[in-house]
Amino acid sequence: MKKAMTISYEVGDNLYLNFTNKCPCACTFCIRNNADGAYGSDPLWLEHEPSAEEIYADLEKRDIKKYKEIVFCGYGEPTCRLEVLLEIADYLKKSPECPKLRINTNGLGDLVNGRSIADEICNAVDIVSVSLNAGTKEEYMAVTRPKYENAFEAMQKFTADCVKTGKCEVIMSVVDVIPPEQIEASRMICEKLGAKLRVRKYDE
Numbered sequence: 073m074k075k076a077m078t079i080s081y082e083v084g085d086n087l088y089l090n091f092t093n094k095c096p097c098a099c100t101f102c103i104r105n106n107a108d109g110a111y112g113s114d115p116l117w118l119e120h121e122p123s124a125e126e127i128y129a130d131l132e133k134r135d136i137k138k139y140k141e142i143v144f145c146g147y148g149e150p151t152c153r154l155e156v157l158l159e160i161a162d163y164l165k166k167s168p169e170c171p172k173l174r175i176n177t178n179g180l181g182d183l184v185n186g187r188s189i190a191d192e193i194c195n196a197v198d199i200v201s202v203s204l205n206a207g208t209k210e211e212y213m214a215v216t217r218p219k220y221e222n223a224f225e226a227m228q229k230f231t232a233d234c235v236k237t238g239k240c241e242v243i244m245s246v247v248d249v250i251p252p253e254q255i256e257a258s259r260m261i262c263e264k265l266g267a268k269l270r271v272r273k274y275d276e
């Protein structure tokens with residue numbers, strides 16, 4: 073496994089931020105199983121988790137306003153470092169012409185942090201994208217292999233709480249390799265929670 077300090081990397085028009093490799097899941101399809109990076113990036117396994125200061129220093133080298141979105145992503149789950157995430161979002165929001173901020177999350181941040189975090193997240197970012205991955209609990213548990221028994225329920229509660237804030241756009245994503253009936257079941261979950269469904273290609 074190659075390690076580096078790739079804190080930010082470009083994907084299309086967006087800038088992705090990587091500040092943790094921690095994650096409470098072990099998804100069968102996780103890109104981390106196949107490579108050390110993503111979308112042609114340098115290795116995203118971190119030598120150490122960067123401090124807020126290290127992230128600021130990295131961002132100073134970027135022309136923030138040129139991006140369409142800045143995405144809190146991680147080669148891991150960004151809510152595993154909630155305090156740093158909120159600090160960096162606040163820093164970015166204060167920079168001139170800050171683009172939209174998005175978080176790509178597995179939606180398990182309440183369980184990771186031991187409290188409801190939807191308000192803090194929705195105050196910090198403009199778009200919340202939750203990996204739904206499957207339309208039924210059985211399938212969800214089989215593909216994401218979370219360390220929490222109640223992950224499927226907690227992920228949906230977090231999503232619904234984000235929708236309720238009315239402060240950000242809330243998307244749930246599935247990958248187009250799952251069977252059509254799972255996509256349909258996912259659509260119904262999104263309808264129930266008030267989120268938009270995004271069916272994305274495996275390598276997007």
Ligand code: SF4
Nearest residue numbers: 095097099102148178
């Ligand atoms: S939630 Fe994301 S980082 Fe974590 S194992 Fe699944 S795909 Fe990988």
